[in-house]
Amino acid sequence: MISLWLYICALKGNGMNDELIVPLNRINDSARDLLTKTRLTFAQERIAQSIENVAKTMLGMVIGVPDFTWETATEVLSFEARSHLASIIGYAEVLLDEDNNDMPLTEQQNAYINTIRKDGAQLLIRLTKLENN
Secondary structure (H helix, E strand, O other): OOHHHHHHHHHHOOOOHHHHHHHHHHHHHHHHHHHHHHHOHHHHHHHHHHHHHHHHHHHHHHOOOOOOOOHHHHOOOOOOHHHHHHHHHHHHHHHHHHHHHOOOOOOOHHHHHHHHHHHHHHHHHHHHHHHHO
């Protein structure tokens, strides 16, 4: 199933798809899959919902800007976007922390959460490089 976000970005044709939209979409999809395809504790569920909400907010930031390019990215995705990504990464690390889990994570849950953490970290690095250039 093709995500609505990917479809919209493909229509925009701005070259940002692989750099921002695909990783954000993977984060969103992994959080949704974690919520719908696995069994979580109440606390884990709330954290996964937070990850999904933050990813949707960031997708909205990117998609909501007409003619979004790397030049405009530094203006739109400055401090706020980095804060969102730090939240996503932090939430993923809390979920992965075995000391915080009443119920051990399954292999599938670990895969979803590691995808979230990896894509969040990659996006944070990209945005930091953008601001430093």
